[in-house]
Amino acid sequence: MKASPCLLLALLLTVCFTLATSLASRPLAGNDRARAHNLFSVLFGDGRRMFASQFFTMADVYFHSGYYPSIFDLREEGTKAIVSASHGEAETEEDEKHEDFLGKPKDWIDRFGRHFRITEHTHLEHSQEREILPWLRLAADTDPQMIQTYTVGAYFLCQHLNRPQDAEAFLREGLRNNPGSYEILFGLGRIYFQNYHDVNRARNVWQLALNNWFKQSPQDQKENKRNLDEIAANLANLEREAGNYADAIRWFQLAQKVSPAPDALQLQIDELKAKMVSTTNAPAAPPR
Amino acid sequence: MNTIWALTGVVIKELYRRKDFYVLFVLTALITVATGMVNFFHDPKIVRYVKDVCLLLIWISALLIAIVTAARQIPAERESRTIFPLLAKPVTRWQVILGKFFGCWLATGIALIVFYLFFAVVSGSREQHWPWLACLQALWLQWAMLAIVIALSLLGSIVSAAPSSTTTICFIVVAGILMLGGHLNTVAIHEAQPLQTILYTIYFLIPHLEWFDIRDRVIYDWGLVSGVDCVLATLYAAAYTALLLLLTWLGFRRQSLNT
Numbered sequence: 390m391k392a393s394p395c396l397l398l399a400l401l402l403t404v405c406f407t408l409a410t411s412l413a414s415r416p417l418a419g420n421d422r423a424r425a426h427n428l429f430s431v432l433f434g435d436g437r438r439m440f441a442s443q444f445f446t447m448a449d450v451y452f453h454s455g456y457y458p459s460i461f462d463l464r465e466e467g468t469k470a471i472v473s474a475s476h477g478e479a480e481t482e483e484d485e486k487h488e489d490f491l492g493k494p495k496d497w498i499d500r501f502g503r504h505f506r507i508t509e510h511t512h513l514e515h516s517q518e519r520e521i522l523p524w525l526r527l528a529a530d531t532d533p534q535m536i537q538t539y540t541v542g543a544y545f546l547c548q549h550l551n552r553p554q555d556a557e558a559f560l561r562e563g564l565r566n567n568p569g570s571y572e573i574l575f576g577l578g579r580i581y582f583q584n585y586h587d588v589n590r591a592r593n594v595w596q597l598a599l600n601n602w603f604k605q606s607p608q609d610q611k612e613n614k615r616n617l618d619e620i621a622a623n624l625a626n627l628e629r630e631a632g633n634y635a636d637a638i639r640w641f642q643l644a645q646k647v648s649p650a651p652d653a654l655q656l657q658i659d660e661l662k663a664k665m666v667s668t669t670n671a672p673a674a675p676p677r
Numbered sequence: 678m679n680t681i682w683a684l685t686g687v688v689i690k691e692l693y694r695r696k697d698f699y700v701l702f703v704l705t706a707l708i709t710v711a712t713g714m715v716n717f718f719h720d721p722k723i724v725r726y727v728k729d730v731c732l733l734l735i736w737i738s739a740l741l742i743a744i745v746t747a748a749r750q751i752p753a754e755r756e757s758r759t760i761f762p763l764l765a766k767p768v769t770r771w772q773v774i775l776g777k778f779f780g781c782w783l784a785t786g787i788a789l790i791v792f793y794l795f796f797a798v799v800s801g802s803r804e805q806h807w808p809w810l811a812c813l814q815a816l817w818l819q820w821a822m823l824a825i826v827i828a829l830s831l832l833g834s835i836v837s838a839a840p841s842s843t844t845t846i847c848f849i850v851v852a853g854i855l856m857l858g859g860h861l862n863t864v865a866i867h868e869a870q871p872l873q874t875i876l877y878t879i880y881f882l883i884p885h886l887e888w889f890d891i892r893d894r895v896i897y898d899w900g901l902v903s904g905v906d907c908v909l910a911t912l913y914a915a916a917y918t919a920l921l922l923l924l925t926w927l928g929f930r931r932q933s934l935n936t
Binding site for chain 2 (some may be wrong): 393394395398423450455456459461462479496498501502505506507519520522523526546550552555559594628
């Protein structure tokens with residue numbers, strides 16, 4: 390029997406896809422991913438997560454306007470720039486801009502080939518960030534349990550495109566698919582506080598986020614210290630702006646336990662303590 | 678020269694009589710329009726993903742047209758035995774090879790013009806500026822690259838009798854070069870001997886088709902490649918095409934046409 394090369398190729402592709410699907414699903418077995426039922430889950434089953442991860446990477450590729458290392462460039466897998474940006478890590482973003490994964494040309498073919506490639510590290514700006522949104526939308530549709538998609542998408546919608554309502558809707562969709570996610574709750578609180586100036590709502594949402602953070606296993610708590618730092622520090626800022634200095638100090642002290650820069654937080658605590666003392670010692674206004 | 682042009686004309690007529698181009702163009706247009714109609718976060722200004730999808734489809738379609746058209750030229754003439762009256766005209770085998778090559782290349786060029794016109798209209802209507810120069814440069818470089826691909830397919834059709842196997846092998850080779858060709862040197866550095874030498878030899882021998890792929894520059898609006906680089910890349914493509922056509926002629930010259 391003689392098999393056609395096309396059939397063999399199709400068979401090999403099918404085997405590759407099946408194998409990849411099987412391998413990708415193992416570490417995630419046992420969670421509540423099966424909850425999502427959309428077109429992609431019907432079509433691809435657990436294989437959709439591979440696509441979701443690829444779509445999320447595509448968003449990062451677009452954010453870099455095509456300047457992106459391939460799997461052959463042997464760069465260590467770090468945090469994606471869109472994720473760093475969404476956590477407000479401007480320094481990381483700037484450091485990353487100075488990275489040059491291409492290095493010096495290895496030969497004349499490499500040197501000449503670079504005249505046709507994108508060799509400049511840039512990030513999208515001036516509302517061009519909208520170009521990453523289709524990929525984030527696709528990532529959310531293919532894997533509704535990928536929380537990063539919602540937080541990153543909402544960050545860019547809100548901070549760069551000035552569309553807090555769309556950001557809130559995206560986060561709420563994420564919350565429906567991932568009930569109790571403290572990352573999504575934190576993002577929601579940020580919109581309420583920074584865009585809607587709704588202090589009470591922001592406080593409630595962040596406190597819920599904090600409660601949910603503490604419900605994690607000790608191992609997960611150890612791995613996600615950055616989130617606790619973010620939530621507690623933002624709660625502290627909120628209370629400071631609301632004039633509740635004692636609460637603000639309490640949140641700063643909590644953030645201090647996990648923060649990579651506890652000294653900076655200590656300065657803020659000292660400043661708040663000084664303010665509290667001066668408020669207490671201030672003479673009462675004379676009665677009219 | 679007239680003989681070559683006569684053969685070229687026949688191949689071009691064959692392209693517009695067959696359905697391949699029309700089917701691929703309609704598919705490209707349908708998928709692009711459908712993709713463009715998707716509403717992402719109520720933002721009509723999002724355009725790059727549409728350009729990305731459209732250019733990818735244009736590349737796949739152009740490769741399909743070029744390889745399939747070139748791979749069946751000589752086997753079809755042999756199978757229908759029209760090669761005998763053709764060579765009795767008298768037409769030399771070198772002229773047959775050149776005529777077939779130019780026919781396929783020009784036919785692919787015509788198809789590319791239609792594809793890129795569509796791309797420019799789609800891109801321009803959404804971005805409100807018309808990227809004619811970028812499109813022209815992308816078209817030219819892709820067309821130059823397709824000259825190598827067509828010459829490779831013609832060579833394959835001399836070596837292998839069945840157009841299907843030639844098409845499959847050419848697709849694998851071209852896709853392999855486009856995806857891996859530029860990275861072989863990076864991989865070779867980390868390999869032990871003799872694999873390192875083998876990889877480097879392949880790296881320096883293969884035509885670097887990935888140079889001609891400037892889709893990213895068009896999608897992300899990075900501007901034009903310099904004219905000098907374009908000319909050098911064209912000369913590079915011409916050199917490889919000439920080499921592959923020479924090999925095709927050498928193989929075809931000694932080949933018995935009786936099946």
